[in-house]
Each structure stands twice: as C-alpha cells, then as structure tokens.
Amino acid sequence: xMRLLIxxxxxxxxxxxxxFWSESLVEEAESRNLHPIDLQKDKANRKLVEGYLRKDKAxxxxxxxxxxxxxxxxxDEEVLIESGxxxxxxxxKVVYMRACSSGKILGPQSIKDGALAFIGYKxxxxxWNDGESTHNPLKDEYAKPFFETSNQxxxxxxxxxxxxxxxxxxxxxxxxxxxxxxxxxxxxxFVVPELVWNMANQVCLEKK
Amino acid sequence: xxxxxxxxxxxxxxxxxxxxxxxxxxxIARLKTVPSNAKLxxxxxxxxxxxxxxxxxxxxxxxxxxxxIEAQLFFLRSLQDLPLxxx
Numbered sequence: 001x002m003r004l005l006i007x008x009x010x011x012x013x014x015x016x017x018x019x020f021w022s023e024s025l026v027e028e029a030e031s032r033n034l035h036p037i038d039l040q041k042d043k044a045n046r047k048l049v050e051g052y053l054r055k056d057k058a059x060x061x062x063x064x065x066x067x068x069x070x071x072x073x074x075x076d077e078e079v080l081i082e083s084g085x086x087x088x089x090x091x092x093k094v095v096y097m098r099a100c101s102s103g104k105i106l107g108p109q110s111i112k113d114g115a116l117a118f119i120g121y122k123x124x125x126x127x128w129n130d131g132e133s134t135h136n137p138l139k140d141e142y143a144k145p146f147f148e149t150s151n152q153x154x155x156x157x158x159x160x161x162x163x164x165x166x167x168x169x170x171x172x173x174x175x176x177x178x179x180x181x182x183x184x185x186x187x188x189x190f191v192v193p194e195l196v197w198n199m200a201n202q203v204c205l206e207k208k
Numbered sequence: 209x210x211x212x213x214x215x216x217x218x219x220x221x222x223x224x225x226x227x228x229x230x231x232x233x234x235x236i237a238r239l240k241t242v243p244s245n246a247k248l249x250x251x252x253x254x255x256x257x258x259x260x261x262x263x264x265x266x267x268x269x270x271x272x273x274x275x276x277i278e279a280q281l282f283f284l285r286s287l288q289d290l291p292l293x294x295x
Contacts, residue, residue, distance in 0.1 A: 012257060100251035123219060124251035131247040142246055175291040190242045193283035201221050201266050
C-alpha cells in the first residue's frame with residue numbers, strides 16, 4: 001500500500017491556493033484508506049518532514065509550496081528540502097513538487113541521490129487568480145485550470161499510476177483544457193499562455 | 209479531429225531572443241484584453257499583479273516584465289503545436 005506524505009503550507013495568498021487545491025488530494029487518499037501524512041499549515045516544517053522521511057514513513061511525497069532551483073519550502077518559507085543538503089532523504093521515493101523551478105537543479109540532484117522519480121517544474125509556476133477568492137480559492141475560475149491540471153499529477157499517483165503515467169495524465173489534461181479554452185468563447189481564455197508555460201516546463205525525471 | 213501536440217515544446221530558448229518594440233507592443237495589446245480583476249501570481253514573491261501593473265512592468269522590461277513577455281511569446285510561437293479542436 002502506498003505511504004503518502006503531503007505538505008501544504010498556508011500562510012499567504014499563493015500557499016492558500018495550494019492548500020485548498022490540495023484538499024481533494026488528501027480526500028482521495030483517505031477514501032482509498034491510504035492514511036496520508038498530511039503536513040498542513042505550520043506542520044509543513046523541516047523537522048517533521050525530515051523526521052518522517054528518515055523513518056521511511058512515506059514512499060510517495062507531494063510537496064506544495066514556494067521553491068527555487070535548489071529548494072522547496074514549507075510554512076513561512078522554511079526550507080524543507082535543499083539540493084545536496086538533505087535531498088538524499090528522497091532516496092527510493094516518488095516525488096511531486098508543485099513549486100517554482102525545483103525541476104531545474106533539485107529534481108536532477110534528487111534522482112542522483114536515489115529518488116525513484118521526480119515530477120516538478122523547471123521554471124516558475126504561474127497562475128492567474130481573480131484577486132477576490134483568496135479565502136475561497138476553489139471558487140476562482142481563473143485559477144481553476146492551473147490547479148486542476150497540476151493536481152492531476154498527484155491524483156494519478158494516488159490512484160497507483162507510475163510517475164511517468166501521472167505526468168502524462170497531467171499533460172493530457174493540460175492539452176484538453178487548453179484546447180477547450182482556445183476554441184470556445186470562455187471568459188478566461190486569457191490564462192492560456194501561462195497554462196502553456198506551466199505545461200511545457202513540467203518535467204518527469206526517473207531513476208535509470 | 210484533434211491535432212496532436214508535439215512533445216518537443218521547450219521554453220529554453222525563449223528568453224535568449226532579443227525583445228523588440230513590436231514584441232513589447234504585441235504583449236501589451238494582449239494584456240489589455242485581460243479582465244481588470246485578474247491578477248497573475250508569478251511564483252517568486254507573494255504579490256499578484258494586475259494586467260495594468262504587468263503592462264508597466266513590460267514597458268520597463270523589469271524582471272517580472274521579461275517573464276511575462278517570455279510566456280506570451282512562447283505561447284504565440286507554440287500556437288502551431290497546440291491542440292486545437294476542429295470541426
């Protein structure tokens with residue numbers, strides 16, 4: 001049975017979106033009796049993440065948060081995993097990082113350190129929002145395409161698919177959403193350039 | 209029938225191209241179609257910017273402005289590869 005750990009900090013607008021849009025992932029895992037370790041809000045901290053990973057309590061790890069080329073952060077931008085510092089804790093794990101740019105250096109380093117697979121973004125993750133739904137991000141129709149498509153990676157992983165299959169499921173959803181937006185009179189078709197950007201920069205790296 | 213998207217879409221060369229005044233005007237024209245309540249979160253930092261603010265950033269060619277330009281130009285260059293449903 002999959003042992004899932006998910007981080008979802010919630011301390012400002014962007015992480016608020018990540019937090020609420022990750023709720024369905026936790027619910028899906030719970031409905032499958034996977035008993036996910038849900039490190040939400042201030043529990044998304046380095047001490048707890050490192051503790052669970054050291055004790056091998058998870059084989060699949062989903063990070064939501066800010067990030068850059070070399071790290072992903074949790075509550076109050078505390079660095080959770082940093083390339084070459086503690087990325088070895090991802091050994092034998094399947095990892096999805098919904099965080100900016102972590103696919104550039106941290107992703108490849110994680111694979112070198114023994115991660116089975118890494119899905120992330122090699123450039124900045126972007127999304128449009130309506131500026132009014134910070135406290136109810138699920139109702140934000142501008143943000144919805146960005147989070148539905150990226151959620152698909154995690155959703156497929158939770159359903160037992162491989163990293164590569166999950167990445168491809170997500171790309172399929174991107175293509176469908178983009179096609180729908182480009183060929184209709186949708187009020188939110190202006191979001192497509194950033195959606196294309198995220199899709200083109202989503203990478204799946206696997207251990208050889 | 210749906211066109212197949214190519215798997216070789218890459219953004220790697222996007223920001224290496226010179227940004228011309230025509231490109232800037234094109235991006236600004238596109239941003240002017242964005243609803244006034246929409247804000248873009250561009251990852252680094254916690255601020256979301258409206259289209260009007262983004263237009264100013266594009267005009268200045270600030271770091272954020274350049275990021276907006278690269279995504280818009282990448283989209284336009286990718287159009288032939290994007291999946292468009294046809295009748």
